[in-house]
Amino acid sequence: MLKKLLNYYPNSILFSNRPENPSDQYYIFYHKAENEWIGIMRSTVNEMELNLLKSLFTLIETETKNNSSQARKWYEFLLSDGPEPIQKNESDYRFIQFHLHNNDTNPAEIEAALTGFFSEEAIIVWESRVKGIVIEENNKISLTEEELISMSETLESDLYVKISFFIGKPYPFSNRLPFLFSKESDFFTFGLAQIKDINIFTYERVFPAYIAYHLPEELTKKVNTEILELFLHDTELFSTIKIFLENNLNASMTAKKLYIHRNTLQYRIDKFSERTGINLKDFYGAFTVFLAALIFEYQQK
Structure with a gap:
């Protein structure tokens, strides 16, 4: 029965065992008869659907980590016209978008790997099962373009995951961040579709091709x-x-x-x-x- 939910929630994940340390951006449901678990992105479930799912399956309560809670707030701010996730401060923020080219990857495993490369304070936001954002404060930016290239090669060799990155610019915190992020997201989408010979994208790398195409x-x-x-x-x-x-x-x-x-x-x-x-x-x-x-x-x- 849980498998049928994959058709309605395409970014959901099916587990044969209870997931360990699942992302707080997912609701985890358990179906006792089939002894299976499923993770459904919270952003894709409205209140009525949540109540229906809770009546059919067991909702597994997960411990909310500070970073996971912040990830949910940033998701709502950047992608759902939500309130500002933090109090205004003097820090700049950089968005590093990533795209997984494998549809059968485990987001929890990828998130653990990314956390190992970036600073512990970096926040990881999942847009879908294959696309996400690493949010870094300017004074905690940890990886250069060369290091991201090395990391992508490591993930491909160790986890058999091909991954592409878009390195955004540092921006001061303001209510314009969703707009600025949206522009970078558009360039990343264009780069993935039209530039096939690289897996590390930047504005400078994509923009000339964007002009030529249009x-x-x-x-x-x-x-x-x-x-x-x-x-x-x-x-x-x-x-x-x-x-x-x-x-x-x-x-x-x-x-x-x-x-x-x-x-x-x-x-x-x-x-x-x-x-x-x-x-x-x-x-x-x-x-x-x-x-x-x-x-x-x-x-x-």
Whole structure:
């Protein structure tokens, strides 16, 4: 019977054993006849449904931890037009969004792993079974972009979980935080859908692709056709130039990522410059070519 609830509450979790240390963002119900437990996100259950569920199943009372209680308040504030979760203070807050690419993961296990990497004061808010937010105060921000990359690799190797992150900007606490978070959430959603070769996203990484994707047709037609035709007839050159620009014109790093010798890389760069007359070491030249590369990529899709 509990399995049928999965159709009505798609972000719920079914357990064969009583869950240990479940997130406070879930109601835990027990069905004695089937000896099964289910966790249903509190945000998806209204009062009438809760009373009905309590009449059918046993509601398991869980100990509320301070962080879990705060997580619920932040969820309501950021996503449900709820009241401010804390008293106003001088701290900045950073939102690190995460997305799990596996649908069969255990949120409690993932939350425990994330807690081990971030500071103990970080608050983890679940939007759904596969998407959540790590909320950090500015003076307790613990991980750099490089460390997040390392963490994602560790989770994938140890827990077989592929995870992507969006690193938000620090913002002072105000009632504008839900709006600012919503903007970052939109960029993260876009990045997940349109940028396939990375798993750590930032505003700076996503915004150029966002612009290229939303350019009106009359503007895309003004892109240098020589660049697009060159990319079309030499996809290897396209990949080389795009990766070179994405790596800040760092030849060593680009050659390493492409598994080619630096001389081979320089030959391809020289070939591109000779064919187009554009110097990639000039900021405006690099910007123009990178925008053209993004537009070309979307046209091929």
